Structures are given as C-alpha cells and as structure tokens.
Amino acid sequence: MDSLDSEILGVLREDARISYRDLGVRVGLSANAAADRVRRMRRDGVIRGFTTLIDPTAESRAGLVVFIDITLRLDTTNEEFERVVLKLPGITEVVHVTGAHDYLVRARAADPTELDTLLRTLKREAGVAQSSTRIALRAATGGPAG
Numbered sequence: 230m231d232s233l234d235s236e237i238l239g240v241l242r243e244d245a246r247i248s249y250r251d252l253g254v255r256v257g258l259s260a261n262a263a264a265d266r267v268r269r270m271r272r273d274g275v276i277r278g279f280t281t282l283i284d285p286t287a288e289s290r291a292g293l294v295v296f297i298d299i300t301l302r303l304d305t306t307n308e309e310f311e312r313v314v315l316k317l318p319g320i321t322e323v324v325h326v327t328g329a330h331d332y333l334v335r336a337r338a339a340d341p342t343e344l345d346t347l348l349r350t351l352k353r354e355a356g357v358a359q360s361s362t363r364i365a366l367r368a369a370t371g372g373p374a375g
Contacts, residue, residue: 230275233258237266238276245279282368292339294365297348298330305356307331313355319347330361 236256240247247255253263270276301310307325314323314334322335334351338344344362351357 230270234266234270234275237263238270241267241276292337293341293344295336295338295344296363296365297334297336297351298361298363299332299334299351299357300329300359301331302356302358305358310355310357314351317347317350317355319343 233256237252240252240255248260249264249267250260252258252267253260256263258266267276299310301307310332311323314320314332317336319336319338320334321337322333324333324335325331326333336344336347338347348360348362351360
C-alpha cells in the first residue's frame with residue numbers, strides 16, 4: 230500500500246459509492262487505474278467490504294434503538310452470555326469491549342415496555358449483573374451532502 234492507496238481509502242471513507250471516474254479525478258488517476266487499485270485492495274483484504282449507515286430513527290417501525298453497557302456476573306462466562314444474548318429478539322449487535330463494562334449491546338425495542346422486558350431477560354437469563362442503557366436520539370451525519 231502506498232500514499233495513493235491511502236488517498237483512495239480516504240475518499241472511499243467519505244463516499245464508498247463514488248464512481249471510479251470520479252474517484253480517479255479526485256486522486257489523479259484514470260477510471261481504470263482507480264478501479265484496479267480498489268480491486269487489488271479488496272483482493273488483498275485491505276478493503277473488507279462496503280456498508281450502509283442508517284439513521285436509527287429513519288425506520289418508523291424501529292421504535293427505540295438502544296445501546297446497553299453490560300457487566301457480567303462473576304459466575305457467567307463470555308460464551309454463555311453470547312450464546313443466550315444472540316438468540317434474543319431485538320439484539321442487533323454484541324461487542325466484547327475493554328473498560329468498565331464487559332459488553333456493548335445494540336438493540337431495538339418497540340417501546341419502553343419491550344425494552345424493560347429485554348433488560349429483565351438479560352439479567353435473568355444471560356447472566357448480566359449490571360447494565361446501563363442509552364437510547365439513540367438521532368445519528369449524526371458527517372459525510373458529504375447529497
């Protein structure tokens with residue numbers, strides 16, 4: 230990887246859907262040369278994929294999007310927790326983290342009652358000793374306009 234590849238990655242971070250022609254213009258290459266570099270970085274595993282960032286409030290059926298910091302009980306293993314939590318409805322992401330908590334869980338709940346049920350289930354069935362929940366209000370967009 231060279232400085233031109235780094236520049237290409239910077240442009241792709243801003244807009245992964247940019248055309249190869251426009252990417253080439255931005256970094257001083259032809260469309261074919263830009264495409265070849267992107268293909269090589271995908272083949273080499275530098276670019277692992279492309280994703281879509283969705284505002285959690287965009288889907289009206291989504292209800293609440295929450296982030297739950299979780300601390301496990303001492304008698305609960307990571308494997309036990311993960312096995313249970315990944316089967317629960319509404320769980321969209323489970324991340325083992327460093328710091329004051331053991332896990333960060335992202336979930337959806339239709340309303341506060343459903344969130345309460347999820348939190349009680351985590352404590353009763355998944356071995357959670359303590360949790361701290363944050364509700365997503367909106368997602369900030371830092372990408373290019375349009």
